[in-house]
Amino acid sequence: MMIPKKLYKYRKFDVVALRMITYHGLYYADPRRFNDPLDCELSIQPDISPRKLSDLLKSLLGPEREADWRHEIASARYYASEEGDIKLAGAARDYLRRILADRIGTEIRKDFDQRGILSLSATWRSVLKWSHYADEHRGICLEFDTTELPHDRLAPVRYDGVRSVMASDIYAWKLGGDEAAGSRAFETHFYSKAPDWSYEQEWRDIGDKPGECGDYRITGVYFGFRCDHAVQVAIVKMLGLDSNVDLYDVHLNPYSFELSRAEIDAGEIDALGMREPREIETARLISEFYDVDAVSNDTPELA
Incomplete structure (x- = not known):
């Protein structure tokens, strides 16, 4: 089977997610810690x-x-x-x-049992994966490119029950x-894996041991439809405006149970920056208003 050009990793927004973005920090996980007790149980x-x-x-x-x-x-x-x-x-x-x-x-x-496993998905639009792995749609989904290096052990998971x-x-x-x-x-x-897991559309890369895997470049970040705006600001600021990483808002399709996406303008988010505390911002605006008013009252009329 041909390897998809893009594969995806669902994550809640935490230090691990930040390391994935900052250092392309994917990891080969220890299969003995998987949540499915039948997975890789010889x-x-x-x-x-x-x-x-x-x-x-x-x-x-x-x-x-x-x-x-x-x-x-x-x-x-x-x-x-x-x-x-x-x-x-x-x-x-x-x-x-x-x-x-x-x-x-x-x-x-x-x-x-010495091997490590990197788990990715063929889709960014799995409602269940957003719920299970991305903090109930409050997290993110990272898009990785598979075309820059060969991946001899990257292959789809079978769900035939064997x-x-x-x-x-x-x-x-x-x-x-x-x-x-x-x-x-x-x-x-x-x-x-068991047929029950087929919704994950999982692809796996097998490492010689658990640990870091730096063979995949991030090309996109998808923000869950419940993701806080502050997460978007933090990631945009971290990536910078010269980044080649595409950014997407994920939202609910109003006519079906599917998810849709819309590209985000990173420049618009970056321009907002950090906001002042609301009361301080209000006080500043009031002060500027009265300063302008005072200047206009003191300005002599031109003859």
């Missing part, structure tokens, strides 16, 4: 034989941990026997495969050197 589907699963586990643990893998495999076989947890011979094989798959998952997590990584893919990847199988395992784990 699940291994044991679709190969116990023998292959045993060989895979031995390979992942390595020869230096021979005592460990011998113990793991012996324990799995014991609990899948009549002397262990399983009393029905027909269920022992499936139980053994599940135990081995879980142990393999523990090893694969050591690599996968989240289990096939043990056969991990076996082919780790023991057979099949990079395509490794890519399938990687993509299933990092780019799959």
Whole structure:
């Protein structure tokens, strides 16, 4: 799928948002802190034989941990026997495969859990995302350009309900050197979410570890329809009038449930600047009025 030229990040207006604007400060987040407990929660589907699963586990643990893998495999076989947890011979094989798959998952997590994820959206007009991630429409949405640098790991999230990584893919990847199988395992784990999340139209970039990501340039700022005018003033002042960042007011469409946008004149907002306190401003205007009146009364008439 072709990468969109623009992707979006919804934020409440806070220090993190200011850092995003000032330093193009996007971050690869730790997936273990995501609000969806099923997101990037590794699940291994044991679709190969116990023998292959045993060989895979031995390979992942390595020869230096021979005592460990011998113990793991012996324990799995014991609990899948009549002397262990399983009393029905027909269920022992499936139980053994599940135990081995879980142990393999523990090893694969050591690599996968080190990664970081940058989450963006393909749209700025999601009513739900404005509500959930942008302080109930009081925040902002940042527009980022994707065309300046290559983004090899930037891809859309799938919402097809498949989240289990096939043990056969991990076996082919780790023991057979099949990079395509490794890519399938990687993509299933990092780019799959439940169908309930499809409204997000999410795209993800995967980093080697959580932390800063400076590969995207901000090209637009969208202000929610409940966003305070002071937020607009602060961002315009921070960007300056020479900025190439486009600014938009987001408002409700009067005839549908969709959102619309209107471009903002940054110069007009910048000209307003900081306002005087209301009473002081009123007193100043009154003072200027009386000064003008006094000058006009004292001016002699011309002959």
